[in-house]
Amino acid sequence: SAVISQKPSRDICQRGTSLTIQCQVDSQVTMMFWYRQQPGQSLTLIATANQGSEATYESGFVIDKFPISRPNLTFSTLTVSNMSPEDSSIYLCSVEGPSRTGELFFGEGSRLTVL
Amino acid sequence: KNQVEQSPQSLIILEGKNCTLQCNYTVSPFSNLRWYKQDTGRGPVSLTIMTFSENTKSNGRYTATLDADTKQSSLHITASQLSDSASYICVVRDNAGNMLTFGGGTRLMVKP
Numbered sequence: 001s002a003v004i005s006q007k008p009s010r011d012i013c014q015r016g017t018s019l020t021i022q023c024q025v026d027s028q029v030t031m032m033f034w035y036r037q038q039p040g041q042s043l044t045l046i047a048t049a050n051q052g053s054e055a056t057y058e059s060g061f062v063i064d065k066f067p068i069s070r071p072n073l074t075f076s077t078l079t080v081s082n083m084s085p086e087d088s089s090i091y092l093c094s095v096e097g098p099s100r101t102g103e104l105f106f107g108e109g110s111r112l113t114v115l
Numbered sequence: 116k117n118q119v120e121q122s123p124q125s126l127i128i129l130e131g132k133n134c135t136l137q138c139n140y141t142v143s144p145f146s147n148l149r150w151y152k153q154d155t156g157r158g159p160v161s162l163t164i165m166t167f168s169e170n171t172k173s174n175g176r177y178t179a180t181l182d183a184d185t186k187q188s189s190l191h192i193t194a195s196q197l198s199d200s201a202s203y204i205c206v207v208r209d210n211a212g213n214m215l216t217f218g219g220g221t222r223l224m225v226k227p
Binding site for chain 1: 149151156157159160161166204206208213215217218219220
């Protein structure tokens with residue numbers, strides 16, 4: 001299994017500002033995943049953070065809006081830039097377990113409210 | 116397009132009762148299907164995984180079934196407890212691009 005720490009756990013932000021979410025894993029992993037969970041919805045993959053290379057973004061998500069850093073094999077950050085109320089969501093960091101079945105382990109999530 | 120549909124969207128049951136959650140998928144080729152439990156304010160946690168050859172698997176009071184022919188899975192919760200109140204998410208992995216497709220989840224509330 002993997003233990004994932006995320007911070008902040010929650011924040012209230014003003015429109016137009018940016019917020020950086022940090023994710024720390026207790027073991028080295030090749031890929032880290034960032035998900036968004038809008039109110040009452042399931043999870044949507046934002047991007048995959050690879051160490052030593054640019055993150056891979058899913059359709060509908062762009063680097064200018066969600067810049068990602070991956071400085072080493074245990075840490076990543078996701079920034080939500082120029083926030084609007086539509087960005088109010090839970091943002092979750094995730095890694096895949098070592099088994100071939102690909103179980104995902106998630107952080108506790110960062111609940112973001114944009115006013 | 117790969118899709119995962121869950122029903123019902125929400126469910127309220129009394130403590131001690133049983134319930135069954137449904138997951139229908141169109142993901143192909145199929146690799147595996149997982150049920151995750153997400154408590155309020157927490158990240159999802161895997162309950163069980165179903166592979167192509169498995170029909171039924173139990174994890175305590177949780178029993179998952181898989182019908183690969185009809186592309187349906189169910190999660191049965193026996194003798195529900197207040198702590199079962201959570202969202203249950205069905206996630207299907209394909210065997211081609213190794214992509215995950217998430218269902219919309221079922222929000223279960225167990226009342227005393």
